Amino acid sequence: MSEQNSSFEVNFDGLVGPTHNYAGLSYGNVASLNNADAISNPKEAALQGLIKMKAMHDMGLKQGVFAPHARPDVSALRRLGFTGNDTQVLNKAAKESPILLRTCYSASAMWTANAATVSPSQDTTDGKVHFTSANLNNKFHRSLEPSTTSNLLKAMFNDDETFEHHTHLPDQPFFGDEGAANHTRLCDEHGAKGLEVFVYGASSLNQQIVGPSKFPARQTLEASEAIARLHKIPNEQRIFIQQNPEVIDQGVFHNDVIAVGNANVLFCHEQAFLNQAQALTQIRQAYTGEKLHIVEVPTHAVSVQDAVKSYLFNSQLVSLPDGSMMLVAPEECIKNQKVADYIESMLSANNPINAVKFFDLRQSMQNGGGPACLRLRVALTQTELSKVNQATLMSEEKFNTLSQWVEKHYRDKLSDHDLADPQLLVETRAALDDLTDILNLGSVYEFQK
Numbered sequence: 001m002s003e004q005n006s007s008f009e010v011n012f013d014g015l016v017g018p019t020h021n022y023a024g025l026s027y028g029n030v031a032s033l034n035n036a037d038a039i040s041n042p043k044e045a046a047l048q049g050l051i052k053m054k055a056m057h058d059m060g061l062k063q064g065v066f067a068p069h070a071r072p073d074v075s076a077l078r079r080l081g082f083t084g085n086d087t088q089v090l091n092k093a094a095k096e097s098p099i100l101l102r103t104c105y106s107a108s109a110m111w112t113a114n115a116a117t118v119s120p121s122q123d124t125t126d127g128k129v130h131f132t133s134a135n136l137n138n139k140f141h142r143s144l145e146p147s148t149t150s151n152l153l154k155a156m157f158n159d160d161e162t163f164e165h166h167t168h169l170p171d172q173p174f175f176g177d178e179g180a181a182n183h184t185r186l187c188d189e190h191g192a193k194g195l196e197v198f199v200y201g202a203s204s205l206n207q208q209i210v211g212p213s214k215f216p217a218r219q220t221l222e223a224s225e226a227i228a229r230l231h232k233i234p235n236e237q238r239i240f241i242q243q244n245p246e247v248i249d250q251g252v253f254h255n256d257v258i259a260v261g262n263a264n265v266l267f268c269h270e271q272a273f274l275n276q277a278q279a280l281t282q283i284r285q286a287y288t289g290e291k292l293h294i295v296e297v298p299t300h301a302v303s304v305q306d307a308v309k310s311y312l313f314n315s316q317l318v319s320l321p322d323g324s325m326m327l328v329a330p331e332e333c334i335k336n337q338k339v340a341d342y343i344e345s346m347l348s349a350n351n352p353i354n355a356v357k358f359f360d361l362r363q364s365m366q367n368g369g370g371p372a373c374l375r376l377r378v379a380l381t382q383t384e385l386s387k388v389n390q391a392t393l394m395s396e397e398k399f400n401t402l403s404q405w406v407e408k409h410y411r412d413k414l415s416d417h418d419l420a421d422p423q424l425l426v427e428t429r430a431a432l433d434d435l436t437d438i439l440n441l442g443s444v445y446e447f448q449k
């Protein structure tokens with residue numbers, strides 16, 4: 001491959017929105033439920049995210065920014081029967097149903113691993129990069145995301161010859177889709193053909209497939225199959241694997257809480273997949289690259305409970321420009337002795353992962369989102385990268401502008417009580433109006449149309 005058209009993985013991180021709060025909305029997500037009444041700090045949350053983005057950029061990686069959504073979602077509240085002007089709608093909702101008000105205030109779009117599934121041009125028969133926004137219909141607050149996500153994706157990847165955008169799958173549990181959190185791509189290098197691994201939690205049609213019994217399976221096989229079809233991925237370049245229903249019941253609500261892939265490495269817990277030995281054999285057989293490394297973590301080293309608490313597998317695994325591989329982990333991993341010990345032993349063992357960097361992402365972690373949840377990966381060639389909206393790419397200058405923007409517009413404390421304050425809506429709209437200029441997005445929000 002010529003230097004001119006070398007390929008990269010670009011991570012588009014969700015910029016945490018000004019209404020980041022803890023509302024306990026995600027049944028099956030242990031952190032979200034445990035922190036239901038905590039007071040959030042949106043300013044700190046956004047800055048923690050920006051520091052990670054800047055650090056990735058400084059390591060020579062390609063880094064992008066994904067804008068937050070407009071919250072509160074006043075039109076969702078209107079659709080639910082709250083009437084009057086914006087202030088009246090908020091007042092009525094605060095009085096009649098504080099929980100609905102919380103859902104419409106959620107900043108959950110920050111977890112862009114759930115924004116969409118992306119297939120790079122090397123994997124698609126038409127040679128385009130395909131995007132399907134996730135319908136996220138398992139949780140009401142997240143089901144509000146797909147149309148704005150599509151607007152944003154189109155404003156970021158705005159070139160019809162290069163990028164293909166698909167409408168999210170029908171808004172129905174039958175096609176429950178949580179985006180890239182249940183999808184990974186294995187390949188010798190980012191510019192090579194990949195094997196796309198789709199991980200589902202249950203099937204809507206096949207009753208033989210037994211899902212979890214306590215917590216919901218958010219991704220269905222039928223959704224994953226539809227996406228593989230939409231993205232024009234040849235049969236031999238895709239595989240569908242079932243997540244272990246027992247770990248979903250222990251709080252592994254997305255596959256990226258128990259496994260992460262990068263290039264030719266799959267890093268997973270030994271209980272990640274149903275019938276794991278067989279599942280890994282299938283993956284090995286389907287892999288057409290030269291060498292696949294599977295780093296499987298045994299339960300005696302790290303229990304499922306420790307994996308859920310520390311978010312070890314929600315680390316990002318990235319290939320650095322010098323060809324080495326780094327684990328980008330949440331700080332919670334050092335605080336857990338077993339996990340810290342495991343990481344140390346893994347770095348010196350015979351596998352491609354040879355460095356680790358820890359980040360303080362506590363504000364996001366407390367809602368169940370680690371480093372990998374916060375980013376959407378898009379593998380692009382140099383030419384494709386040149387077609388991306390350049391204002392959405394991270395640089396020293398962009399980092400400074402965005403940090404100042406956060407300092408100017410964000411509150412440092414948000415509790416349930418604050419959500420009834422109509423001033424918060426005014427503040428968020430002013431912030432997002434500024435942001436769409438900074439990121440050159442045009443009018444992507446309903447309130448701007």
Ligand SMILES: NCCC[C@H](NC(=O)CCC(=O)O)C(=O)O
Nearest residue numbers: 022023024025026029032111373
């Ligand atoms: N990939 C990480 C997603 C985390 C997200 N948490 C939330 O929506 C919590 C929101 C709250 O409880 O306020 C979820 O569960 O989908």
